[in-house]
Amino acid sequence: MLAALARLVLDAVAPLRCAGCDAVSDDAICADCATAMGAMPLPPIRRLGHGSAFAGFEFVAPVRAALHRGKYRGDRQALRELAAMTSSRLRGPRLFTPDAVVAVPLGPRRRRQRGYNQSEVLAAVIAEDRDLPVLDDLGRIRDTPPQSARDEATRRGNVDGAFTWTGSDLGGAYLWLIDDVLTTGATVEAASSVLGRAGASLIDVVVVAAVP
């Protein structure tokens, strides 16, 4: 608690720093990092059970650091920049315009701890950039332990039944499911299954970064 308070005070008086490289910068992501990120190749499209996954970047520096700051250190502006860059990089013939976007929800405990859901921040920017509605009826019944600590089979069992849809029938809608990082895909597959059962016909996953 004291450490968190000290961090708040320090952040208030310290110069703004780039979320990607920690250089002093007026922008959430500095010009050097933005240039480096612009030169990165787009990750390959990954096939999933209900559609495909599209990532703006590989999960490497400086994207990894910027996502980390956005997720664990409250740097929502870094998330907004990452979302805007991702949306811009995914423009083109590879990805069709959906009927709506949906953010992967956090479990209630993690949401309380963090104070916000990083995927909702990303989804809001992408939706505004593409002039799309955001659906907020996808819920998460329970928190799941961090994915990185578990093996593949455990991960899948771990997220089964974690999500619920509380909205009306999706009537064949084409959706983008928005998340920050794609690892095994177990989380987005579980969420997509729920959206599919709720009537979505196609669910493509859009993430800032994919772990190769």
Ligand SMILES: [Zn+2]
């Ligand atoms: Zn930088």
